[in-house]
Amino acid sequence: MKFPGIPENEEERLKSLYMIDLLDTRDDERFERLTRIGKKLFQVPVALISLLDRDRQWLLACQGLNTRETTRDVSFCGHAILQEGPFIVKDACLDERFHDNPLVTGEPFIRFYAGYPVHLPDGAVVGTLCLISSTPRDFNDDDIASLKDLALVVEDEFYVINMAMTDSLTGIPNRRGFYHSGEKRFKELRRHEARFSIIYFDLDKFKPINDLWGHTEGDEVLKIFSAQLSRHLSPKDIVGRLGGDEFAVLLTKASHTQLFLNKLRESLEVHNQHAGKPYNINYSYGTLNSDSGEYGSLLDMVKESDSSMYLEKRKKKLE
Template identity: 40%
Template sequence: MKTFGKSSTELVQRERERLAALENLDLLDSPRDEGFDRIVRLIQTVFTVDIGLVSVIDAHRQWYKACSGLSNDEVPRADSFCRYVLDDEQPMVIQDATKDPRFLAHPAVTGDTHIRFYAGVPLKTKAGHSIGTVCAIDRTPRSFGRKDLGILQELAGAAMDRMELMQTAATDSLTDALTRRAFKREAEQLIASALRHKQDLACVVLDVDHFKRVNDTYGHAAGDEVLKAVAATCRANLRTSDLFGRLGGEEFAIVLSHTGAEDALKTAEKLRAEIAALPVTGDFGTLNVTASFGGSALSIVGRDIETLLAQADAAMYRAKETGRNRCMSWTALNAAPGTGARRRVLKAGVIIFNDRRSTIDCTVKSLGVDGAGITVSNSAGIPPDFTLSIKADAFETTCAVLSRDRQNLEVAFR
């Protein structure tokens, strides 16, 4: 289906539905998976190319679910070859990028990445929504016949099947923690019970500090050992009644039953100290890592797992912003107006500042009446106050930044 001739309203609606389908799969920033790694290695072998890629694309970025042959794990959507595949919802083959007017001046073509050949097919759900791409990429020009394209489309179908199969998984294969979807499902049951019986309950989020540096310096095998060690340390210091899940690559979450905000912070501090004191050993030598923690608890506004996670995330980002290897409660942010009840969303947004002369595309990941959680490609240069626009909702408001890290912002609406 081509986008040519579609009205602005139709395009906005199509993007809204596409992002809803992506949000339902809950794949963004999810942990690495050997099944997808195998698909990208197969792409490299079958087509004899330098790079194999399985990606999903949100409102502002292309995130690599699996990639072999490139060092980065995402690129801005506006800078991606794959945005053309996404827009047209059709396969695209570029035999020589230096001869294509769309790409001949592209940094990936003119720079060290030296891309010449590209073949990409859309990654489509059963309902027909294009949520990403599967690609074969090379650094020398080459041909790509109809049979080759058919094989790439079959691999895209296998990748989509794998994504749908993952929705039923309950345990993360690397760390034995609950998967993100299973963690949230069980957390909602514990929250419902706590509310019914008027019991305390708290949520803690932790993120391994400088994890990308570990992977870049020592390799993914070392990173995997770090994650397994952190997860094992957490489980060893938690009660059997506590929930422990892996939310993303290096981010974990805990639900503590019969626990208030103060005791949750004590638990977080104990885990922080245990992780900081833990030597991680392997063929790479011995590493010491730390983690940053954020906590939240049931309250008048925090009565569901999405809100508790949003609040704990806000506190965790502030812990990172103020030095890392520390624990913080969301109540210490002095920002209650921006961390009220939230619902999980995936919406295209625009950050507007500098008297509306500067804009940055973003993805709104959580939304409430008084605040939002936002992801960007890079938060550097974004001022403490700006305007947020969500075109699909005809929504625009001024915001104040509560906390941030390199790619995440928690904001309060003014």
């Protein structure tokens, strides 16, 4: 059996996958109906939409299988995401890459597989729309064209979800997106008794930038700051623009908080030195670790870190 390779941009790909927050979700009718259509259109017993996590394959939509998850190392889709176009296996038993794969020798006894990679709006390939049968079959050019059309509809659905959860100016999650993904991550981390942290940011003297140099310049500042926040995140960390010039970051490891803050400070200092602007991008922040108190929700933690940030901001004004 040949194990699937790893894309060169794996860490960035995972960041995008975690950002859209569809892992571990099921019974989403917009995706289930597409797999029902695929199953009927191609007359196959199994049609799936898969998402490839670091070590596992999650079946976002699933017709014809009783499982929702497999390991990534045995997945056909792990091979398919490395392709620019369709990935077709007409008879897995005759293919040296798959003949001894446990999904071929055991349930669901895959013989035929056809997968088409699906991408998020930023271009990251996150999984496939795929068809499976326990009997070999051919798959002609017309079949491939139809499979591609259906995969593009999946991508359209990703686009709609992304639009609702993303700040159109900065490209990072908006308030809705941050809390939608963040609350799930909050509960997951609490369930595993992990130490994590929240950092709340507010840009200093942002209004004068808008007033003196215009809103276009102010928008550029917001985009630069957002990019600087994003570049230092680990894949499962979450950043969001909560409104105006206010941002929040959920770091899944509290031990990384100071390192993250140091990297952010250093990279912004470099930017300010070389930007050639009549102003610097500066900020205030408040941090809060999950073990600092009893918090019923992410919102509770954000509110307290917000209060901590404003205390720092007031101190600056008095200096």
